[in-house]
Amino acid sequence: MLMKGLSLRGLEVFEALADSGSVAQAAEMTGLSQPAVSQQVRNLEKALGAELIDHARRPMRLTPAGRGFLARTRAVLSELRLAQSELTVMDLTHLSTLSIGLIDDFDNDLTPRLVTILADSLTRCRFKLITAPSHEISVAMQARELHIAVAASTGEMLPGVLEYPLARDPFILVAPRGLIADASDLLAGLGGLPLLRYDREQLIGRQIEAHLARQKLDFEERFEIGSHLALMAMVARRIGWAVTTPLGYMRAVRFHDDIEAYPLPFGAFVRTISLFAAADWADRVPRDVARTMRHLVQTQMIDPATARLPWLSGELRVIED
Helix, strand or coil, X not given: CCCCCCCHHHHXXXXXXXXXXXXXXXXXXXCCCHHHHHHHHHHHHHHHCCCCEECCCCCCEXXXXXXXXXXXXXHHHHHHHHHHHHHHCCCCCCCXXXXXXXXXXXXXXXXXXXHHHHHHHCCCCEEEEEEECHHHHHHHHHCCCCCEEEXXXXXXXXXXXXXXXXXXXXXXXXEECCCCCCHHHHHHHCCCCCXXXXXXXXXXXXXXXHHHHHCCCCCCCCEEECCHHHHHHHHHCCCCEEEECHXXXXXXXXXXXXXXXXXXXXCCCEEEEEEEEECCCCCCHHHHHHHHHHHHHHHHHHHHHHHHCHHHECCEXXXXX
C-alpha cells in the first residue's frame, strides 16, 4: 500500500515540474490549475518527508533528494504507461492478414515493443512488418502494399488514405561536443564546419532543404548522406554539423558522448509523425494501433528524450486523438 499522500497524479505532476521547471508549464502539461500543481508537490514532499524542489529558485531546480526520486518516478511511470499501451490494442484475432510499415527512426526501442504487443493479438494472422525511410513507406502505402504505415507526414492529402497524427517532432541542430562555446550564437560557434545534409531523396532531406530556402540560408554543399547513423558519426568525428529531429537524435545514442543538441537557431519548424491507413478499411484497427503508438512514442521516445534534453519539454510531444 502506498503511504498517505503518495499518488500517481502526484508523481505525474512532479515529473512535469521537474521537466519544465515552471508551475505554469507543469499545469499546462498535466491539465491542472497552478494551485493544484503546487498542492500536489507539497503533498508528495510531506508524504516522503523530504524537499524535492528548491522552491526559492526560478526556474525551479531539483534538490539532490529530488534528483534521486525523479529517476525512480520515471521508471514507475514508464512501466505503468507501457502496461496501459499493451492493454489499448483491441482483439485482432479476426484479421487474416496485416502488413505494417514503420519509419526507421523507431528501430531501436519502439518497433520491438510494438511487434510483441501485436503478436500477442494476431494469433491467426499472416503478419508482415517492414522498417524504412518515410518516403519509401509512403510509396508502399500508395501502392496498397501496406494496410497501415507510420511515417513522417508530407502535409499533403494522399488519395484513398486516412491520416492519424501521432507526434510533433521539432527540428534541432546537432554539433560536435564542446565545439560551441556560446549557445546564444550557434551559427558563429560552428567554426566554419560544413552542414552535413540528408540525402535529398529522403523526405527529411527535402523538408530541411525547403526550410533553409524559406529562411534564405545558403550553406556550402559538400556532403549529402543517405544513412542517418553515418551522418551522426560524421558529426561525432567533428567533420560537420547537422539538422535533425529529437527522434533522430535519440536513435544515435551510441554517439551521444560526442555530440550536443541545441534548439534550431533559424526559424523553428517541426515535422509530424502520423499513422496512415487505407480509407476503405472500415475497421477500428487503425485507431487502436494509433492509440497504442501514442503511448509507445511517449514512453519509449519522448520521455527519454526530454530527460536528456529538458528544453524539448512541450515541443516534442504526442498529438492526442
